[in-house]
Amino acid sequence: MKPRLPVLLARHAVLVVFAVVFLTPFAGIVLAAFQDGPGTGGFALPEHWTFDNFSAAWEQGRFGDLITSSLIIAVLVVPATIVLATLAGFGLAILRPAGHRRITGAFVAGLTLPTELVVIALYYNLDGIGLTNNYAGIALAEIALFLPFGVFWMHTHFGNVPREIVESGRIDGAGDLRVLKDLLLPISIPATTTLAVLFFVWAWNQFLIVLVLMQSPGRRTATAGLGYFVGEFSTDVPLLSAASLIVIAPVVVVYLIFQRSFVNGITQGAIKG
Amino acid sequence: MSAALTDERRDVARRRPSVPRTRRRGRNRAFLYVLPAAAVYAAFSLWPALNTVYYSLHRWDGLNAAEWTGFDNYAEVFTDAELFGSILHSLVLVLFFAAAPITVGLLLTGLLMGRGTRGMTTFRVIYFLPQVVPLVAVGVTWRWIYAEDGVVNQALRAVGLDALTSPWLARHTTALIAIGLVGTWCMTGLCMMLFVSGAQKIDASLYEAAAMDGAGAFRRFTSVTLPGLRGEISVAAVITTIAALASFDLIYVTTGGGPENATTVPGLLVYRLAFSYGEVGGAAALAVVLTVLILAFVTAIRRLTREKE
Known part of the structure; x- marks a missing residue:
């Protein structure tokens, strides 16, 4: 029983209108970024297409340095958070130490704590031990920020692994670490891939923590750098658009490649919460 | 948090004395897996959050000595x-x-x-x-x-x-x-x-x-x-x-x-x-x-x- 043609057409028309609304801002800055001269500001095809705005934004915004910083922080944050979350998720879901429910609850509670609450004292705490204006300080702050989701995610994942897999390992005399390494990790690649994709995007997009903890202009992340760039060049639309595209491009590419992992993380991670 | 954990562990041991020794030791070892994540989370998220609550009861400019002001800051938020x-x-x-x-x-x-x-x-x-x-x-x-x-x-x-x-x-x-x-x-x-x-x-x-x-x-x-x-x-x-x-x-x-x-x-x-x-x-x-x-x-x-x- 298929709907009649006019119904189908109307439905698709509405969906397309929404798609246009969602894409217009992106299309707008792409067009503006290629605009020669100051540009009108409105939605218009460039009269002369040019890459000059990108090279100008790259130079003036020091995006080479900023992207390097973003990558350094991602390299510090993503693997470490995955390792910590995997160990904790395994411990809490499979080994179940006394009080494991309460500990899991303490991690999950972190999902509702706003960054604003943490960041004030975090600045003074880290300043006291020389970790402000420092990649390691930002990395530790972000690891702590992402761990609630990571632990919760790996806990759910290991909790859904059939008990027999673990038991069979035990019968063969495998210790905890062997069970994790040889039996569980090989079937956990999709779960950890999802975490890697989410953590990369979250670390790339993080603003407040970097704004507070990093003062050296050349060592800010790309996202934080863009925040400052706006203040300096607020009227040069083509330049700002080009800078935004430079910052957006890596996460959009990661999203399009790992679309399925990303969406799984958002939907399943949220629902089980 | 660590105090709460040890308390509970003692509780469990008391309530279930029949748990075999090896199993109990295995349970203690399980903490080692949770510890690194718990330590980072506690040190860089929970502890600062608690500190922020402590600051909220003081007048402090971030440099000089803080002055205890009770709930004055909260009164100001609402007024x-x-x-x-x-x-x-x-x-x-x-x-x-x-x-x-x-x-x-x-x-x-x-x-x-x-x-x-x-x-x-x-x-x-x-x-x-x-x-x-x-x-x-x-x-x-x-x-x-x-x-x-x-x-x-x-x-x-x-x-x-x-x-x-x-x-x-x-x-x-x-x-x-x-x-x-x-x-x-x-x-x-x-x-x-x-x-x-x-x-x-x-x-x-x-x-x-x-x-x-x-x-x-x-x-x-x-x-x-x-x-x-x-x-x-x-x-x-x-x-x-x-x-x-x-x-x-x-x-x-x-x-x-x-x-x-x-x-x-x-x-x-x-x-x-x-x-x-x-x-x-x-x-x-x-x-x-x-x-x-x-x-x-x-x-x-x-x-x-x-x-x-």
């Missing part, structure tokens, strides 16, 4: 027009960040899940895109869209409504709504994604039964899809409400709280008070109030959407 105004603004944003996206997300889900809809994957990828990019970049983009010669005004002029054009983010009456709509643009895709994944899990026979009873497409949506999405709606409401109340990036980049404090939110004032004005205690109190507000909303949403058993 100072600027501080309390920021809380009110964040409540307005809840309508745009949570209520509107959930409504539009349900509409899109209904359309996408309808029989014979093509291109589902493409639509989903597009609708979700705003959720992926950094909010700082979103802010830059929308500043330009709302500018005097930006897309919105360009479109109004194109249809002859020149009289309605306005510098949307620069006017006291429209700035907060304009920012709210950016939130709607960002959050709708997230809601849609949650709802579609939930709707795909609804038993197809429920739809057939409803169709057999003569329910049209709209009836099937309200009597089968909507109740089936209770859990997803709850989660979407929690995530989007937190995003609204704790918003910072978007406001920082678009209006900086202006014009005339029309778009200040707690996150922005927390940042300014603590790191520009040297009022760490006041910032901390506002952050604590914000946290309590978030917890109240999350609890209320959970209660309201709980399955009645």
